[in-house]
Amino acid sequence: MTFTTDSGIPVKAVYTPSDFPERDYEAKLGAPGEYPYTRGVYPTMYRGQLWTMRQYAGFGTAEETNRRFRYLLDEGSTGLSIAFDLPTQLGLDSDAAAAEGAVGRVGVAVDSLADMETIFEGIPLERVSTSMTINATAPVLLAMYLAVGERQGVPAAKLAGTTQNDILKEFIARGTYVFPPQPSLKLALDIVEYCQKHVPRWNTMNIAGYHIREAGADAIQELAFTLANAIAYIEAARGRGLAVDEFAPRLSYSLGCSRDLFEEVAKYRAARRLFARIMTERFQARDPKSLLFRTFSGSCGSTLVAQQPLNNIIRVTLHALMGVLGGHQAIHTACWDEGFALPSQDAATIALRTQQILAYESGVANTVDPLAGSYYVESLTDEIERRAESYLCEIDAMGGMLRAIESGYIAREIQAAAVRHQKAVDSGEKVIVGLNKFQSGEAGESPAELFEMDPEVEAKQKNNLAAVKRRRSQSDVNQALTQLEQTISRNENVMPAVLDAVKAYATLGEICGVMRSRWGEYRAPAQLR
Amino acid sequence: MKKTRVLLAKVGLDGHDRGLKLVAHYLMEAGMEVIYLGLRATPEQVAKAALDEDADVVGLSFLAGDHMVLAPRVLEGLKRKQLDDVMVLVGGIVLKRDIPLLEGMGVRKVFVPGTPPGEIVKFIQGKGAAT
Numbered sequence: 001m002t003f004t005t006d007s008g009i010p011v012k013a014v015y016t017p018s019d020f021p022e023r024d025y026e027a028k029l030g031a032p033g034e035y036p037y038t039r040g041v042y043p044t045m046y047r048g049q050l051w052t053m054r055q056y057a058g059f060g061t062a063e064e065t066n067r068r069f070r071y072l073l074d075e076g077s078t079g080l081s082i083a084f085d086l087p088t089q090l091g092l093d094s095d096a097a098a099a100e101g102a103v104g105r106v107g108v109a110v111d112s113l114a115d116m117e118t119i120f121e122g123i124p125l126e127r128v129s130t131s132m133t134i135n136a137t138a139p140v141l142l143a144m145y146l147a148v149g150e151r152q153g154v155p156a157a158k159l160a161g162t163t164q165n166d167i168l169k170e171f172i173a174r175g176t177y178v179f180p181p182q183p184s185l186k187l188a189l190d191i192v193e194y195c196q197k198h199v200p201r202w203n204t205m206n207i208a209g210y211h212i213r214e215a216g217a218d219a220i221q222e223l224a225f226t227l228a229n230a231i232a233y234i235e236a237a238r239g240r241g242l243a244v245d246e247f248a249p250r251l252s253y254s255l256g257c258s259r260d261l262f263e264e265v266a267k268y269r270a271a272r273r274l275f276a277r278i279m280t281e282r283f284q285a286r287d288p289k290s291l292l293f294r295t296f297s298g299s300c301g302s303t304l305v306a307q308q309p310l311n312n313i314i315r316v317t318l319h320a321l322m323g324v325l326g327g328h329q330a331i332h333t334a335c336w337d338e339g340f341a342l343p344s345q346d347a348a349t350i351a352l353r354t355q356q357i358l359a360y361e362s363g364v365a366n367t368v369d370p371l372a373g374s375y376y377v378e379s380l381t382d383e384i385e386r387r388a389e390s391y392l393c394e395i396d397a398m399g400g401m402l403r404a405i406e407s408g409y410i411a412r413e414i415q416a417a418a419v420r421h422q423k424a425v426d427s428g429e430k431v432i433v434g435l436n437k438f439q440s441g442e443a444g445e446s447p448a449e450l451f452e453m454d455p456e457v458e459a460k461q462k463n464n465l466a467a468v469k470r471r472r473s474q475s476d477v478n479q480a481l482t483q484l485e486q487t488i489s490r491n492e493n494v495m496p497a498v499l500d501a502v503k504a505y506a507t508l509g510e511i512c513g514v515m516r517s518r519w520g521e522y523r524a525p526a527q528l529r
Numbered sequence: 530m531k532k533t534r535v536l537l538a539k540v541g542l543d544g545h546d547r548g549l550k551l552v553a554h555y556l557m558e559a560g561m562e563v564i565y566l567g568l569r570a571t572p573e574q575v576a577k578a579a580l581d582e583d584a585d586v587v588g589l590s591f592l593a594g595d596h597m598v599l600a601p602r603v604l605e606g607l608k609r610k611q612l613d614d615v616m617v618l619v620g621g622i623v624l625k626r627d628i629p630l631l632e633g634m635g636v637r638k639v640f641v642p643g644t645p646p647g648e649i650v651k652f653i654q655g656k657g658a659a660t
Contacts, residue, residue, distance in 0.1 A: 086541075086542035086543060086593060087542065089542075090542055092542075098542065098569075098571075099542075100598060101541065101595035101597075101598030101599055102541060102542050102543075102593060102595050105593055105594045105595060106543075106593050106594065170544070174544050174545070175539075175543075175544015175545065175546065175568045175569075176544050214545075214547070215545075215547050216547050216551075302547075305642075305643060306641060306642040306643050307643055339622065339642055340622065340624065341594070341622075341624065342594075415550055415554070418547055418550070418551055419551065419554050422551050422645075422646060425645070426645055426646075426647060432643075435643050436645075453594070523567070524567060524568065525567070526565040526566060526567030526568075528550065528553050528554075528557070528563065528565050
């Protein structure tokens with residue numbers, strides 16, 4: 001019998017000092033908060049400040065999402081994370097034909113500033129940090145958030161949060177792109193550039209491996225492709241004349257928490273070390289803040305199982321444990337019922353409590369990087385770093401990540417890993433409890449009450465939208481949209497014009513319509529091999 | 530003997546196609562001809578492609594809860610093109626109570642999360658759509 005990690009790295013029966021000699025300590029680990037940051041990005045880690053417990057939520061109308069957010073804050077959540085519905089992610093208004101059936105479904109529907117105002121009603125923006133899972137349409141949603149801040153009297157300089165704004169992984173993995181790659185990349189960098197000047201505390205990008213992993217990549221590919229995307233963004237930003245130390249400190253990262261506890265912890269540690277090296281050696285970053293691989297990480301939904309679904313609570317506990325042992329800055333824990341529907345409030349509460357139990361009862365947050373010095377974990381950290389780096393060399397040889405994506409190489413690698421995983425599940429080599437071993441009960445049977453979508457959401461949202469259109473000044477909207485069009489023609493940063501447009505209550509669909517007419521829509525080749 | 534032709538599509542706005550691409554792999558491995566329409570296909574595009582490609586099977590994947598709106602449209606589109614004999618399969622996150630409703634509309638079978646892709650292959654082979 002051979003033993004391997006979930007990503008196929010061979011595992012020995014016992015690890016000894018020969019796998020991690022004492023002399024490597026200074027070079028490979030060092031102190032937490034110091035180069036190469038293997039042990040963590042801050043010196044005191046959770047002793048100074050616990051990780052942010054950031055639960056991803058958002059559904060239906062803005063009113064419902066506002067209620068869920070206030071509930072999460074009352075229950076001790078320390079950051080907000082907005083899920084947007086697919087039309088919002090794709091720049092469609094709720095009354096668009098293509099939006100039918102999707103309004104308010106996987107997240108909250110946002111058509112105009114009015115919806116964003118409602119989402120944050122009674123939530124003072126200077127006291128929360130907000131993460132927005134938004135990519136192709138990120139400039140518009142960020143502008144709405146800034147406008148809400150302005151209306152609450154909170155200056156942009158005090159706003160804290162994150163826009164995911166990682167469009168490359170949409171082309172690789174998640175599929176929520178709108179415009180072709182080049183203008184998409186321009187929009188992403190517009191946010192980077194704008195925030196650097198006006199919203200200094202904003203995390204302008206969350207470069208995400210999570211979705212790449214969920215698309216089927218193994219841990220090594222996840223790390224390698226995330227870093228390759230980061231390299232592509234940093235090169236593009238420098239191409240626009242931005243200095244690396246001016247924008248890199250506001251980039252953040254995200255990796256998934258999957259099945260194999262030690263492999264995942266080693267992945268996070270390898271990520272910090274490899275990233276710090278890339279930033280110093282490849283980009284000559286000098287500001288220590290540029291070297292920090294700060295992460296927001298979460299449960300990989302694909303590891304949850306619909307059969308015997310309460311077992312997912314245990315899986316999610318392990319995800320959170322990996323995140324904590326791995327030293328993440330913010331953690332999302334999934335809800336056990338996600339395989340059936342949007343999480344119910346009860347399931348969302350358990351997911352949050354899971355983090356609180358780890359934080360306050362288990363003692364795992366008492367010391368920094370508690371697995372350091374484990375011969376196994378250190379050897380695995382080295383191996384993952386080595387394997388990820390060899391992927392990066394391959395991508396460099398192809399001419400960089402954009403080329404690697406366009407050639408279909410990345411998609412092929414991910415697909416091959418997804419197939420490998422499935423075959424191992426088929427054969428029983430990889431065990432999934434309740435699915436291919438220890439089965440009992442039937443698939444699709446949920447033991448508790450599920451979240452029920454309000455069937456009227458779409459109609460309500462369309463009414464709200466119509467009301468906004470009646471209230472606003474159409475000439476202000478037209479003027480703002482014309483201004484945006486001119487900004488795009490001049491190839492200037494779109495943020496100021498988008499901000500003016502959202503303040504005039506131009507809709508997301510109208511704003512993206514201007515961009516669509518200019519740049520067109522991207523249609524990816526349907527690639528199977 | 531003509532190879533079984535399977536048309537796969539993601540209808541709607543959701544972009545998660547890991548599952549569908551896995552199924553595609555298994556179908557091709559089993560010797561079937563697979564046509565994948567990619568993301569955000571419209572019901573009309575699916576019906577047209579089913580006709581143009583002479584599909585025996587149409588496989589749809591839904592993960593965003595929009596199946597009760599979109600699956601019926603694909604079925605109607607197929608009917609309009611007199612493709613009533615095409616076997617329509619649905620996979621993804623579908624609540625148990627929706628399964629009989631979809632099957633009542635003409636979906637031959639719904640495959641829920643955790644289904645081994647090989648089972649879908651066997652199902653298609655067993656019904657002998659083109660044998």
